[in-house]
Amino acid sequence: MELSDWELVQRCQEGDAAAFQGLVARYYRKVFMVVLGILNHREDAMEVAQEAFFRAYRNIKGFKGGSAFYTWLYRIAVNLSIDFQRRQKRTPTEFRETMDELIDKREGAEFAKDPYVDFQGKELEQRLFAAINELTPDHKAVIVMRAIEGLSYKDIGRILGCSEGTVMSRLHYARKKLQEKLGPYL
Amino acid sequence: MKTDCKTVKNSLGAWLDGELSASETERIRMHVEGCPSCSGEKEQWERLQVSLRGVLEGEASGVAFEPFWDGVSRRIFAERPWYARLWDWAGLAFVPQRLAWAIPLVIVALLAMFSLDQFFAGWHWGSNRGNGSAVDSIDGHGFNVAVFRESKTKTTVIWLFENQEDEDESSGEPASAESSF
Ligand SMILES: [Zn+2]
Numbered sequence: 001m002e003l004s005d006w007e008l009v010q011r012c013q014e015g016d017a018a019a020f021q022g023l024v025a026r027y028y029r030k031v032f033m034v035v036l037g038i039l040n041h042r043e044d045a046m047e048v049a050q051e052a053f054f055r056a057y058r059n060i061k062g063f064k065g066g067s068a069f070y071t072w073l074y075r076i077a078v079n080l081s082i083d084f085q086r087r088q089k090r091t092p093t094e095f096r097e098t099m100d101e102l103i104d105k106r107e108g109a110e111f112a113k114d115p116y117v118d119f120q121g122k123e124l125e126q127r128l129f130a131a132i133n134e135l136t137p138d139h140k141a142v143i144v145m146r147a148i149e150g151l152s153y154k155d156i157g158r159i160l161g162c163s164e165g166t167v168m169s170r171l172h173y174a175r176k177k178l179q180e181k182l183g184p185y186l
Numbered sequence: 187m188k189t190d191c192k193t194v195k196n197s198l199g200a201w202l203d204g205e206l207s208a209s210e211t212e213r214i215r216m217h218v219e220g221c222p223s224c225s226g227e228k229e230q231w232e233r234l235q236v237s238l239r240g241v242l243e244g245e246a247s248g249v250a251f252e253p254f255w256d257g258v259s260r261r262i263f264a265e266r267p268w269y270a271r272l273w274d275w276a277g278l279a280f281v282p283q284r285l286a287w288a289i290p291l292v293i294v295a296l297l298a299m300f301s302l303d304q305f306f307a308g309w310h311w312g313s314n315r316g317n318g319s320a321v322d323s324i325d326g327h328g329f330n331v332a333v334f335r336e337s338k339t340k341t342t343v344i345w346l347f348e349n350q351e352d353e354d355e356s357s358g359e360p361a362s363a364e365s366s367f
Contacts, residue, residue, distance in 0.1 A: 017262075021255060021259075024251075024254070024255055024258055025251055025255075028249070028251065028254050028255075029246040029247070029249060030246075032245075032246050032249055032254075033242040033243065033245070033246045036242060036245055036246070037238075037242055042245065046249070046254070046257065047257075049254075050254065050257035050258045050261065051261065053258045054258055054261035054262055057258070057262055058262075124237055125237070125241050128237055128238060128241055129241070132238075143238070144238070144242070146203065146235075147235050147238040147239045147242070148238075148239055148242055148243075152205070153200075153203070153205050164205075168199070168200055168205065171199050171200075171203075172196065172199050172200075175199050175231060175234065178234055179227075179230060179231070179234065182234065183230070186230045186233045186234055186237075
């Protein structure tokens with residue numbers, strides 16, 4: 001029988017490191033996606049996502065179960081990502097090279113079924129990353145969390161430490177901006 | 187009251203996210219169904235959401251667990267003092283199905299104790315028991331380990347016998363301590 005997040009957390013709090021490995025296995029992809037959405041850089045996203053789990057482990061005794069474990073974990077990951085990005089501003093050229101390389105690498109590993117559709121998809125993907133990169137970290141965070149996890153405004157507000165109204169207006173602004181940039185490709 | 191396009195477009199995201207009240211949801215739905223401009227925008231927003239999720243999921247699917255966990259555990263182990271690391275290691279090694287480790291460990295510890303006993307027979311606790319013999323028995327996860335000591339002849343006999351049905355578990359090797367994730 002699969003243990004709940006809270007049961008695994010309680011085991012970690014009692015010093016069972018294997019239980020923490022279970023939590024990492026459960027959430028590492030989701031955390032990686034959120035961080036990548038904010039940082040737009042694969043290696044940085046790996047580093048920051050790993051660091052987020054490490055900090056969660058170090059502070060696990062402070063988690064009292066008042067909220068869901070993943071909202072607590074996302075808060076750590078999002079705050080780290082936002083701090084990281086503010087400290088390390090990449091230039092637009094640096095960014096474009098990184099993302100093009102990243103997308104090429106992945107496309108190369110897959111079989112292109114329809115070259116036209118494939119080209120369109122790749123074009124959209126590159127433009128999407130470029131458009132997201134022009135948003136502020138706070139706007140990226142809301143749009144990415146909503147897109148990946150379908151988190152409620154309430155949960156997103158809890159993670160970011162802001163009101164539901166702020167989440168709604170940030171999401172609206174971010175979507176409008178992306179729509180302006182990507183209109184013809186959508 | 188007729189709902190205008192500007193109001194609807196402002197609430198489109200919240201509507202798609204299911205964050206509006208039942209009455210507002212119904213009002214927006216009615217308008218969008220009959221308005222090509224708003225329904226076109228709704229479809230764009232949906233495609234945006236799907237594309238973003240698709241792109242990120244595509245990237246994340248290429249991240250394997252092992253290297254990711256290596257990075258996390260390296261951080262965990264690096265900053266901790268040696269005694270805390272030993273504790274972490276113990277936590278990983280001694281979850282219930284891995285208790286088979288305890289059997290050879292107990293045997294080695296007992297052997298070490300009794301060989302010391304033979305060297306320092308004059309003052310070791312073993313000699314305080316007079317010329318009697320002692321049998322210690324330890325139940326070890328499907329095996330019984332029994333130790334018979336006879337201090338006059340300085341003979342120690344250790345034997346193992348099974349008394350339970352779950353044999354496979356007791357034969358666990360260190361390799362089985364690998365996690366099942
Ligand atoms: Zn309309």
